[in-house]
Amino acid sequence: MYIGLDQGTTSTRAILFDENFNMLHEARREFKQIYPKEGWVEHNPEEIWQTVVEVLEECKRVAESKGEKIKAIGITNQRETIVAWDEEEKRTLYNAIVWQCRRTAERSSELRKDFGKVIKDKTGLVVDPYFSATKIEWLLNNVEEVKRAATKGTLRFGTIDSYLAWKLTGQHVTDYSNASRTMLFNIHTLDWDNELLELFGVKREFLPKLVDTAQYIGDTKDGIPVSSLVGDQQSALFGQTAFEKGDVKCTLGTGSFILMNTGDQIINSQHNLLSTVGWKIGNEIVYALEGSVFITGTLVNYLIRNLGFAKDSAELTELALQVGNNGGIYFVPAFTGLGAPYWDPYARGLIIGLTPGTDKRHIIYAAFEGIAFSVGQLVALMEKESEIYIKTLKVDGGVSKNNLIMQILSNTVNTVVERPVNRETTALGAATLAAIAMGWVDKNKLKEIRKIDRIFTPKENREEEFNKWKQAVNRALNWES
Numbered sequence: 001m002y003i004g005l006d007q008g009t010t011s012t013r014a015i016l017f018d019e020n021f022n023m024l025h026e027a028r029r030e031f032k033q034i035y036p037k038e039g040w041v042e043h044n045p046e047e048i049w050q051t052v053v054e055v056l057e058e059c060k061r062v063a064e065s066k067g068e069k070i071k072a073i074g075i076t077n078q079r080e081t082i083v084a085w086d087e088e089e090k091r092t093l094y095n096a097i098v099w100q101c102r103r104t105a106e107r108s109s110e111l112r113k114d115f116g117k118v119i120k121d122k123t124g125l126v127v128d129p130y131f132s133a134t135k136i137e138w139l140l141n142n143v144e145e146v147k148r149a150a151t152k153g154t155l156r157f158g159t160i161d162s163y164l165a166w167k168l169t170g171q172h173v174t175d176y177s178n179a180s181r182t183m184l185f186n187i188h189t190l191d192w193d194n195e196l197l198e199l200f201g202v203k204r205e206f207l208p209k210l211v212d213t214a215q216y217i218g219d220t221k222d223g224i225p226v227s228s229l230v231g232d233q234q235s236a237l238f239g240q241t242a243f244e245k246g247d248v249k250c251t252l253g254t255g256s257f258i259l260m261n262t263g264d265q266i267i268n269s270q271h272n273l274l275s276t277v278g279w280k281i282g283n284e285i286v287y288a289l290e291g292s293v294f295i296t297g298t299l300v301n302y303l304i305r306n307l308g309f310a311k312d313s314a315e316l317t318e319l320a321l322q323v324g325n326n327g328g329i330y331f332v333p334a335f336t337g338l339g340a341p342y343w344d345p346y347a348r349g350l351i352i353g354l355t356p357g358t359d360k361r362h363i364i365y366a367a368f369e370g371i372a373f374s375v376g377q378l379v380a381l382m383e384k385e386s387e388i389y390i391k392t393l394k395v396d397g398g399v400s401k402n403n404l405i406m407q408i409l410s411n412t413v414n415t416v417v418e419r420p421v422n423r424e425t426t427a428l429g430a431a432t433l434a435a436i437a438m439g440w441v442d443k444n445k446l447k448e449i450r451k452i453d454r455i456f457t458p459k460e461n462r463e464e465e466f467n468k469w470k471q472a473v474n475r476a477l478n479w480e481s
C-alpha cells in the first residue's frame with residue numbers, strides 16, 4: 001500500500017492506495033488560516049506538522065487493520081509557501097508565509113520594473129508576491145530570530161515539501177518541481193541561481209539540496225520510505241498520466257490550475273503564462289506551461305454562502321439549467337485580482353449586463369460561464385504559444401464534478417473534456433511517483449489503470465459569449481488602484 005500525502009492550503013490529507021492505486025481511505029485535517037494583517041496569510045508550521053502526524057497515523061491504522069504495510073509515502077504540497085527553521089535547535093522561526101500572502105507586493109512591483117525580464121528568463125516566472133523569493137527576503141530582513149540563525153549558520157528555508165521531508169527523515173531537500181516555484185531556481189541550469197541568490201540576499205546553504213521528483217529520501221522513524229516530493233499541480237499532471245508533450249490537465253479546486261506538458265522544451269510565454277518544472281526523474285526532465293485562475297470553487301461557494309442563491313452546488317446547477325443561458329449577463333470572478341495573462345492584483349469582480357429581466361438564475365449561469373471562460377482563455381493561450389493542438393483537456397478537482405460547468409468548458413475550448421474516475425489526482429500523482437522511485441511500478445501500468453468517468457464533447461459554439469466576456473474582463477481591470 002502507498003500513501004499520497006497532500007499538504008494543501010486549507011487541509012492536510014493522506015490517501016491510502018492499494019497496489020493498483022485504488023483509493024482505500026482518506027484521512028483529513030483542517031488547520032488555522034492566520035491573517036495577521038490585510039492581505040497577509042500565514043500558517044503555523046507546527047500545526048501543519050501535527051495534522052501530518054495525525055493523517056499518517058490514521059492511514060497506517062487502516063492499513064494495519066487490513067494486515068498490510070505502507071510501502072512508501074509520496075509528499076505533495078501547496079507550493080511557494082515558505083518555512084524558516086533552525087537546524088540545530090530543531091524548531092521553526094516564524095509562521096509559514098503562504099503563497100497567497102501579499103506582504104511583498106510593493107517589493108515585487110519594484111523588482112518587476114528592474115529585473116522582470118532577467119527573472120522571467122532564468123526562472124520562467126512573472127515577478128509576483130506569489131513566489132517564495134520575496135517572502136524569504138522579507139523573513140531575512142524582518143525577523144530577528146531568522147537573522148540570528150543566519151549569523152549562526154543554522155538557518156534553513158524550505159517549501160512545505162522540504163519542511164515535511166526534514167521533519168519525517170531529517171534531510172534538508174526539495175525536488176525540482178517545488179524549487180522551480182521559488183524564483184531562486186534557474187530552470188535552464190537546473191540549479192539555484194547565484195545571481196538571484198545575491199539579489200535576494202540568500203546564501204546557498206540556507207536552501208535545500210535538490211533531489212529528483214521520484215527519489216528515495218529517507219525513512220520515517222517507523223521505517224517507511226519517503227520517496228517522492230512534488231508540487232501539487234505538477235503532481236496532478238502526473239496523476240492524470242499527462243506524460244506526453246501536449247497533454248493538458250486542469251485542476252478545478254478553490255482556484256484552477258492549468259498545466260501543459262511541454263516535454264523538454266521551455267516555452268518563453270509572450271502572454272505571461274509561467275514555465276515551470278513538471279518533474280525530473282533521472283535523465284527525464286519535463287517542463288510545463290502553467291496558467292492559474294485564482295477563483296473557481298470560491299465562486300460557487302460565494303453564490304451559495306454570500307449571495308444565498310441555493311443551498312448547494314446541485315441546486316445552483318438546477319437553477320442554471322432552468323434558464324439554460326446567461327440572459328446577457330457576464331461574470332468576471334476577479335475577487336482577488338487576476339492571474340495570467342493579466343497579473344493584475346487590482347482587478348475586482350464584476351457582474352455586467354443587468355436588465356430588469358435578469359434573475360438570479362442568469363447570474364448563476366453567468367458565474368458558471370465565468371469559471372469556464374477563465375479556464376478557456378488560458379487553454380487557448382497555451383495552444384497558441386506552444387503551437388500544440390490540444391486534443392483533450394483532463395480535468396480533476398472538486399468543481400470538475402459539476403457536469404454543466406464541464407459541458408460549458410468543453411463548448412468554450414472546443415475540445416474534449418475528460419474526467420477520470422479518480423479525481424484525487426494530486427495525491428495519486430505523489431503516491432505513484434513514490435512507487436516509481438522504488439521501482440515497483442512504471443508509467444505504462446499507470447496508464448492502464450486510469451479509468452475515465454465521463455467525456456464531454458463540444459455541443460455548441462460559445463465564441464460570441466466568450467468574446468463578450470473578455471470585454472467584461474477589460475472593464476474589471478485596475479479597479480482598486
Ligand SMILES: O=P(O)(O)OC[C@H](O)CO
Pocket residue numbers: 007008009010077078079080099232233253254
Ligand atoms: O493547496 P492548493 O490546492 O490550493 O494549491 C495551491 C498551489 O499549489 C499554489 O501554487
